[in-house]
Amino acid sequence: MKKIDMTNVQEAGESKRLPAGAYICKITDVKDVADKEYLKVTYDIAAGEHTGHFSAIRNEHPDWEWTGAYVKSYKTAALPMFKRFCSAISKSNGAFIFDGGAINADETTLKGKAIGLILRDEEYYSNSGDIRTRLIVHAEFPIDQLDNQKVPEPKKLKKEQTANVPSDFMAIPEVDTDEVPF
DSSP: OOOOOOOOHHHHHHHOOOOOOEEEEEEEEEEEEEGGEEEEEEEEEEESTTHHHHHHHHHHTOOOTTTTTTEEEGGGGGGGHHHHHHHHHHHTTOOOOOOSSSSSOOGGGGTTTEEEEEEEEEEEEEEEEEEEEEEEEEEOOOOOGGGOOOOOOBOOHHHHHHHHHHHTTTTTOOOGGSSSSS
């Protein structure tokens, strides 16, 4: 390992996990990934006790580019969901219209716009094979309809998904303890 100086490094504290729920959010950035036909939408919580949650994390960890971000596909099969996204933004921002083409297809105009997001928990396998939970965008709504939305139960891995994990999934190689010098 290279030598590092941690004299002025503050030890990381316990981070607070954002609970699943319905949130008024603000779009902080949008990038069009045209070759894959999706928008990378970066957002943050814009109201309530968790305001600025994702921006604070991104400020502390600039390389965590997918924190508070998700993909919104505009492939043909995904157009009904993309239209719901466009409608939620338009209805949340007064006279602003984003419709993917007829009136406004400039994704950069979405920056700073409000949207209602339902965030729910979802189980996944970490790189080490452990089952962990992450927060994902479940659906978009106009902000004035958020109070009427139910936050779905966490999405659990199905029993067959957990039963079929190979025993050597991302296994750490065995180490002969007689060779460890301590």
